[in-house]
Amino acid sequence: MVTLAAATALTALTVGATAKPARPATEATAPRDAGEPIMAIVSIKSQQVTFYDADGWIFRAPVSTGTTGRETPAGVFAVLEKDPDHHSSLYDDAWMPNMQRLTWNGIALHGGPLPGYAASHGCVRMPYDFAEKLFDKTRIGMRVIISPEDAEPVDFSHPALFVPKADAMAAAPVRAEKLGREAEEAATAADEAKKAVATTARESAALTASLRKLELLKTRADADLAFADKALAAAKTQQATVRAQDLKQKAAPKAAEADTQYDSAKADVKPKLDAAAAAKDAAKAAATKKADTAKAATEAKLALEPVSVYISRKTRKLYVRRDTHKPWADGGEVFDSSIEVPVTIRDPDRPIGTHIFTAMARNDSGLRWSVVTIDNGDDARDALDRITFPQDVLDRIAPTAVPRSSIIISDEPLSSETNYRTEFVAVLNNQPQGGFITRRPTPPPDLVASNSWGEGGGFFSIFQQRPQDPQPANTRRRGAGQYYPQPYPPPQQGWRW
Secondary structure, eight states, X not given: OHHHHHHHHHHHHHHHHHOOOOOOOOOEEOSSXXXXXXXXXXXXXXXXXXXXXXXXXXXXXXXBOBOTTSOOOXXXXXXXXXXXXXXXXXXXXXEEEEEEEXXXXXXXXXXXXXXXXOOBSXXXXXXXXXXXXXXXXXXXXXXXXXXXXXXXXXXXXXXXXXXXXXXXXXHHHHHHHHHHHHHHHHHHHHHHHHHHHHHHHHHHHXXXXXXXHHHHHXXXXXXXXXHHHHXXXXXXXXXXXXXXXXXXXXXXXXXXXXXXXXXXXXXXXXHHHHHHHHHHHHHHHHHHXXXXXXXXXXXXXXXXXXXXXXXXXXXXXXXXXXXXXXXXXXXXXXXXXXXXXXXXXXXXXXXXXXXXXXXXXXXXXXXXXXXXXXXXXXXXXXXXXXXXXXXXXXXXXXXXXXXXOEEEEESSOOBTTOOTTOSOOEEOTTXXXXXXXTSOOOOOOEEEEEETTXXXXXXXEXXXXXXXXXXXXXXXXXXXXBOOOOSSOOOOSXXXX
C-alpha cells in the first residue's frame, strides 16, 4: 500500500508538471451591433484574438498559435488573401477552412483544432465556427497585430497624426472621376495615334518601295542613254553612226519618261513621309500624355483609400502603402508603394518601440485615432515627438486621410515578406520567429513586363511571386526575415520549388 501510494503521488506530480494550461478564454460577442472589423489583435500570452471595430471590441475567441520552435512571429501584418476552403498542398491536404493569409510564406489565420494551448506550426488557429463567422466580415488589408503580451487599442491624439481637410475630402471623389475620364480619353487617343502610325508607316513603306523601283528604272534608262552617247561619239563609220543614233533615239525618251515618273513619285512620297514622321511625333506625345494622365488618375484614386505609413528607426525611412484593389492572378491584391523617403528621427540610436496608430472613425476635428503598443521603447507620444514627417509627403496624404488609415513606428525594418502583394509586414526581432524559421522565404520575384495599373498607368514594376500554403516546411535562421527595402529587389539564383 505504501508503494502504491508513493506511485500514485509520483504520478500526480508528473501529470501536474506536464499538464497544459487551461484554455484562457471562451468566445464572446460585444453586447451591441458590430461594425466592420478594423483590426484584430492576437495575444500570444493569453492565446486569444480580439477583433475591433470603430467603437471597440466586437468579437473574442481563444486561439492556438505556434508551438515551441515554430512560434507565430509577433509583429504587424494585414490580411492579404482569403480562401473559405483552403487545403494544404504540403501537409497531406490538411483542411484550413476560412483561411486569411498574413504572409506569402505561409502565416495565416484559419479555423482549426484548439487544444487549449499553443500547438500550431506558426499559423493562428481559431475556433471553426468563429473563423467562419468572421470570414465574410473582414476585408483585404485589415490590420492584424500579433503581440507577445496582451494589448488593446487606446484612444490617442497628437498633432502629428493626419488631419484631413474638408475641402480636399469633398473634392477628392470629383477629382478622381474627372482624372479617370481624362485618363481613359488619353488612352483612347494614344491607341488611335498608334494605329495612325501603323497606317502611315504602311503607306509610306509602299510608296518608298515603289520609288526605289522607279529610281532603279531611271538609273537603267540613264545608263542606256549614256551608252548610246558614248557609242555615237566613238563611231568611225557611217554604219556605226546610224546604229548609235538609233540607240539614242530609243534610249532618250525612255530616260526622259523615267525621270518624269521618278520626280513625280518623289514629290508624292515626301508629304507621306512627313505625315508618317508627324504621326510618330503625335503618337509619342499621346503616349506621354497617357502615362501622365494615368499617373494622375491613379494618385487621385488612391487618395480615396486608407493610407498606411511605416517608419523604421532601423532604416530611417518612411514608407507609404495603399491597396489598389487590383487582383493578382496568383492571389491577393496589388499594393501601391510609390512613396519611400528618408525620415528624420531624433536620437536615432535610442529604441523607439513599436506603436500602431489607427484612424478609427471620423469626428468633428477630422479623425479619431487609437494606438496599440506591442514592443517597449518610448511611450507612444514620445515616439511621435521624435519623428519629423516630410512636409511633401504630408501634403500628399494627410488632406484626404480616411478611417482605417494608419501610422506604424517601429525599431524594426520591414520584413523581407513585404512585397507588392502585401501591406506592411514587420516582425519583432526580440521574439521567437520559429514560424518563419520552418518556412521557405517568399521566393525572389521574376520580373514581368507590366505594372500595377496596366500599361503606362503605374508607379512601380511588378515582380511575380508564387504564394505558399500556410505551414510549409523548410529551414531558415532566426532573424532572417528582415531586410532594408529596395525599390526593385535584386534577382537571386538557386531557388527550387
